Amino acid sequence: MDDPVEQFGAAPAAQRSWLRAMGRGLRKRCPQCGRGGLFAGYIRTADACPACGLDLTGHRTDDAPPYVTVMIVGHLAIPIALAVRQLAEPPLWLQFAIWLPAIAIATFWTLPAVKGAFVGLQWANRMHGFAGADADPTADA
Numbered sequence: 001m002d003d004p005v006e007q008f009g010a011a012p013a014a015q016r017s018w019l020r021a022m023g024r025g026l027r028k029r030c031p032q033c034g035r036g037g038l039f040a041g042y043i044r045t046a047d048a049c050p051a052c053g054l055d056l057t058g059h060r061t062d063d064a065p066p067y068v069t070v071m072i073v074g075h076l077a078i079p080i081a082l083a084v085r086q087l088a089e090p091p092l093w094l095q096f097a098i099w100l101p102a103i104a105i106a107t108f109w110t111l112p113a114v115k116g117a118f119v120g121l122q123w124a125n126r127m128h129g130f131a132g133a134d135a136d137p138t139a140d141a
């Protein structure tokens with residue numbers, strides 16, 4: 001009675017590593033194969049992975065990536081800005097000239113990676129549109 005097909009009437013779903021899927025997403029790669037690009041635009045996901053054909057339209061990341069991006073960038077930028085202010089006391093115009101572009105660049109650089117990680121997490125947990133059967137990641141597209 002150890003056979004799950006006998007016990008539950010269906011084969012168990014293959015394990016999906018959330019850590020590997022999020023790592024692939026951080027690198028803006030397909031969570032299933034890690035070869036194809038995840039995005040067709042800046043943060044617009046491709047309809048399908050160009051390498052393995054995984055349907056990428058099922059993710060629902062919504063506001064989570066911007067929220068986490070602001071949390072990450074804010075927690076890095078604010079202490080550094082405060083430390084610079086305490087140590088060097090630069091004029092206000094110089095602080096704006098440095099911190100506004102630096103924070104904008106950090107935010108725009110971080111956002112796609114965080115979104116990719118969320119797509120990977122959703123795929124690994126079979127959330128939303130990723131509940132389908134596993135494709136063979138080694139198959140040629």
Ligand SMILES: [Zn+2]
Pocket residue numbers: 030031032033034035036049050051052053054
């Ligand atoms: Zn793929």
